[in-house]
Amino acid sequence: MVAKPKTFEDILRTSVEKMAVPLGALSSLSTIVMMVAISIDVVARNTAGEPIPGLLELSEMALVATVFLGIAYAGTTNAHVSVDLLTSKLPTKSRRMIAGLMWLLGSGMIVWFIMSTFDRAIQSTEMSEVTLGLVVWPIWPARWLIVIGYVAFLIVALANAYLSFRNEPLLGEDEDALANDEAQDSSSTGQHVIAPEVDGTEKKS
Amino acid sequence: MSSGLAVLLVAGVLIALLLLKMPVWLALAISGGIGLWVLRDEAFVGSTLATASYEETSTFSLTIIPMFILLGVFAVRAKVAEQVFTIARRAFTKIPGGIGIATVAACAGFAAVSGSSIGTAATMSRLSVGEMRKAGYPASMAGALVAVAGTLGAMIPPSLFLVLYAILANVSIAQMLAAGIVPGTLSAVIYATYILIRTRKYSKVSSNGSALAQEIDVEIEKSQGRQQATGLPYRGLFRLGIIFAIIMGGIYSGLFTPTESAAIGALAALVILVLEFKTNGVREIARQFVGALTETAKTSTMVFAVIVGSSILSTFFVVARVPQTISNSVTSLDIPDWAIMALLLVFLIPLGMALESISILVITVPLIYPVAMDMGFDGIWLGVMIIKLIEIGMVTPPVGINVFVVAGTARLPSIEVFKGVWPFVVLEILLLVGFFIFPDVVLWLPSLVQ
Amino acid sequence: GCSGDTEGSDGTENIELNVASWATPDSLSEEMAEWWYTEIEERTDGRVTFNIDAADSLCSASEIPECVRDGRADVGQTLTDYSTQLFPMASISSIPFLSPGSEPVAKAIHDLSTEHEGAAALWEENNLHPIAHVPPGRLLLGGDTELSSVDHLDGLRLRMAGQYAQEAVDAAGANSVVLTAPETYEGIERGLADAAGFPLDGTVAYQLKDILPEWTDPGIGTYTTIGMWMNSDVYSELPDDIRSVVDEVTEEYNSEHAHRIFNEITTMQCDLLLDTIGELNQWEDDESQRWEDSIEADLEERWVEGAESDGLTDAAGYLEAYKSKLDEYSGDMEADPSLACAERG
Numbered sequence A: 001m002v003a004k005p006k007t008f009e010d011i012l013r014t015s016v017e018k019m020a021v022p023l024g025a026l027s028s029l030s031t032i033v034m035m036v037a038i039s040i041d042v043v044a045r046n047t048a049g050e051p052i053p054g055l056l057e058l059s060e061m062a063l064v065a066t067v068f069l070g071i072a073y074a075g076t077t078n079a080h081v082s083v084d085l086l087t088s089k090l091p092t093k094s095r096r097m098i099a100g101l102m103w104l105l106g107s108g109m110i111v112w113f114i115m116s117t118f119d120r121a122i123q124s125t126e127m128s129e130v131t132l133g134l135v136v137w138p139i140w141p142a143r144w145l146i147v148i149g150y151v152a153f154l155i156v157a158l159a160n161a162y163l164s165f166r167n168e169p170l171l172g173e174d175e176d177a178l179a180n181d182e183a184q185d186s187s188s189t190g191q192h193v194i195a196p197e198v199d200g201t202e203k204k205s
Numbered sequence B: 001m002s003s004g005l006a007v008l009l010v011a012g013v014l015i016a017l018l019l020l021k022m023p024v025w026l027a028l029a030i031s032g033g034i035g036l037w038v039l040r041d042e043a044f045v046g047s048t049l050a051t052a053s054y055e056e057t058s059t060f061s062l063t064i065i066p067m068f069i070l071l072g073v074f075a076v077r078a079k080v081a082e083q084v085f086t087i088a089r090r091a092f093t094k095i096p097g098g099i100g101i102a103t104v105a106a107c108a109g110f111a112a113v114s115g116s117s118i119g120t121a122a123t124m125s126r127l128s129v130g131e132m133r134k135a136g137y138p139a140s141m142a143g144a145l146v147a148v149a150g151t152l153g154a155m156i157p158p159s160l161f162l163v164l165y166a167i168l169a170n171v172s173i174a175q176m177l178a179a180g181i182v183p184g185t186l187s188a189v190i191y192a193t194y195i196l197i198r199t200r201k202y203s204k205v206s207s208n209g210s211a212l213a214q215e216i217d218v219e220i221e222k223s224q225g226r227q228q229a230t231g232l233p234y235r236g237l238f239r240l241g242i243i244f245a246i247i248m249g250g251i252y253s254g255l256f257t258p259t260e261s262a263a264i265g266a267l268a269a270l271v272i273l274v275l276e277f278k279t280n281g282v283r284e285i286a287r288q289f290v291g292a293l294t295e296t297a298k299t300s301t302m303v304f305a306v307i308v309g310s311s312i313l314s315t316f317f318v319v320a321r322v323p324q325t326i327s328n329s330v331t332s333l334d335i336p337d338w339a340i341m342a343l344l345l346v347f348l349i350p351l352g353m354a355l356e357s358i359s360i361l362v363i364t365v366p367l368i369y370p371v372a373m374d375m376g377f378d379g380i381w382l383g384v385m386i387i388k389l390i391e392i393g394m395v396t397p398p399v400g401i402n403v404f405v406v407a408g409t410a411r412l413p414s415i416e417v418f419k420g421v422w423p424f425v426v427l428e429i430l431l432l433v434g435f436f437i438f439p440d441v442v443l444w445l446p447s448l449v450q
Numbered sequence C: 001g002c003s004g005d006t007e008g009s010d011g012t013e014n015i016e017l018n019v020a021s022w023a024t025p026d027s028l029s030e031e032m033a034e035w036w037y038t039e040i041e042e043r044t045d046g047r048v049t050f051n052i053d054a055a056d057s058l059c060s061a062s063e064i065p066e067c068v069r070d071g072r073a074d075v076g077q078t079l080t081d082y083s084t085q086l087f088p089m090a091s092i093s094s095i096p097f098l099s100p101g102s103e104p105v106a107k108a109i110h111d112l113s114t115e116h117e118g119a120a121a122l123w124e125e126n127n128l129h130p131i132a133h134v135p136p137g138r139l140l141l142g143g144d145t146e147l148s149s150v151d152h153l154d155g156l157r158l159r160m161a162g163q164y165a166q167e168a169v170d171a172a173g174a175n176s177v178v179l180t181a182p183e184t185y186e187g188i189e190r191g192l193a194d195a196a197g198f199p200l201d202g203t204v205a206y207q208l209k210d211i212l213p214e215w216t217d218p219g220i221g222t223y224t225t226i227g228m229w230m231n232s233d234v235y236s237e238l239p240d241d242i243r244s245v246v247d248e249v250t251e252e253y254n255s256e257h258a259h260r261i262f263n264e265i266t267t268m269q270c271d272l273l274l275d276t277i278g279e280l281n282q283w284e285d286d287e288s289q290r291w292e293d294s295i296e297a298d299l300e301e302r303w304v305e306g307a308e309s310d311g312l313t314d315a316a317g318y319l320e321a322y323k324s325k326l327d328e329y330s331g332d333m334e335a336d337p338s339l340a341c342a343e344r345g
């Protein structure tokens, strides 16, 4: 995009991304926590002869964190899979109106998700819900991660609805072409220019 | 509202939302939610939403999915995939299907270490779809091949799926595990044969294809200048071999479980990534590492969102008692036993479209097993048939979770992948017909296990 | 609430109760619960019917108590281990070497659910009307080699069950391997674990008798219960005559039929086990005592603290009452079927 005065839409995009990217980073961190925790547990069991209490539960919580802290980030990068059969044949304007309606409807569903997971998180916190394995592990933090994830995703969904109704592309939609190219050219060197679509563009991660 | 009407309503809403490009996981959640609301009440839907969100994401055995995705992403960034498929391309210069066959072989290999169809599909789509497309495969074929070959995960042991069936049906676990080997391998051979035939026809028809083949050779020649000795990047093959050896060795010697193997494999792939970039400095390594993590988090989130959505829709089908209704109406038909059996099994495909696969096993085995026993069918054979059909359900529209995973991971239009799936589904059904007529194909190996 | 309330042809109300159960077909849990459903259906002349969903389909095993509490299901049956903080009244049965067998434990928990004020209040508060809590049997140990003393457990990789099992595993010098029940077969097969703790039911249901040839009863006793509950609101809103049928059937179930069915099935499973492995061993009393003495932590005290924090008032009193009930019931009943099995083989 060339330099032009910042519109409200630009500011909206930037702010939603500013919210989602740190959550995405935490989600990424959780995957590595999972890998390290499981590996340490395997090593401990085979060397010291005993698993380390709590690592299994930690991995489960890291999975919840990976999924729900990443859900808004996946939203801003347009990574949630959808079926493009009918809408791709429509003119841009109508396509975006439909997208706006879908994201508005989706937002309603997310509100329902938030209300029910919020209730459950409160209940879990009040009764200090735990799992019992080698160690007593609290469940309630994981339940709150879910609520946080859905709230962040609601913001993404509402922003997408607004942008669509303003006849603008979805969050992350511009990047699709680039991301697609990267998938074609999974080497990051870009030397093997074989398939016509490949242009070796490096997308910054 | 009657259950039948509710099912029609839900199916209509689901298809409409999917066609209007609603994100798949939301389309599944909304249609399932509406169905539950109609048959029960808001409170029921609320509880289901909260439960699905937590239960489908807080289970240790499911860590296998992000860990295998991470493994795949590390391996791709470490150029292992590229190097291996360069070799495959060279090794099969006379056979255009080489990369596809290598992909099927790799899926079967993954299946022998993991019990997860989704995990296998997610990893392999990251590893091989890009390479297949570079070799000129259309998106539909490349994506479909991985989606379908990914389903081998549940058929080739280890497989909690086979074990659960054996427990539910009270047949021998040992025999059931043995029974998965031949059908799984046979499926892999059939996918490979199909790829061989299809891609050969392809290069004959399109001159573009042979031009492409030439280009590949040019590429290989070029790369020979950079590569040592024989000119092919054998270290890629070696490294992939190391990852597999670690995983296989660890599982089969009892060092770790199949679930844990995914994390160990990811760790091994990380080490390889570091080795590949060690001359490029710490900053480049860090950049690759962070990039890989971000990509994994994004893909994992996408996959699990679809699993959560599918679990909500699945709950609706349970509440609407769809499996029971189908089973009752089929068994009351006045047709020969084998036809009833065939119909019952065929109905597993549409059920597999909507029910997440463990549920469908738990629901349908008690419905189908007694009927099959009365008719004198074999319990082990039935298990193979049921699991095969459920797996077909995972790749067929409107809801084929493996297809969505591959489409999302490889960034292909899901509709393209669905298009490419049909020939494979036809092959699968032919294979099943074969098993139906010649049950001994399935049963001879387990008969050796006592 | 009850979802299927419809007017019957004679003007009386027909009630359909939705059941969420972890029981798979022909399992011990299913056979036991089936009696309760059938009796209620018959004694209400079909005015009450049960709509039983396949295991793990409507609500997963661990989610069932929650499903009954929030009304997604009207009746539920699952292992109490899955949500121990709701069930301190039942998790008392998992203290090692305390609870001898299924029948006395089930009867004690049933009596105390009304006789102990704290327990009655907590059931009410959790919105669960208790029906029965029957332990799936005494905990047996299975391995490749003879496991007849604490010394045999030293260094063994052991898959155990039960809330306090870790303490017993540690005390014996064994190492805990965490595997779910269905994962155990493949885990043992590949050498991930050397031995496993299961009730007699599990040796058959999970086919562990086929890969572990040595089974023994180490004297730990029961380790959990299979709980069955009705949603409290649903229960209290039942028409009086129907509620009294439910009460009557529940009483008979607890006093006699749950145990009769449990004994029948366990005896049958004993046949299957003995057919495969020849004999079921049993530890000498001193050896069990030696294991019990080696556990350093005071698990009864820990249970009391945990139960108090889960909302059970006068947990210490509950423990005392539980023990005297066990004494009372253990005296005049036939041997637990696992012990009888060990006597046979």
Ligand code: NA
Binding pocket: B110, B111, B112, B113, B114, B115, B116, B152, B153, B154, B155, B156, B157, B158, B159
């Ligand atoms: Na497998």
Ligand code: NA
Binding pocket: B352, B353, B354, B392, B393, B394, B395, B396, B397, B398, B399, B400, B401
């Ligand atoms: Na499907």
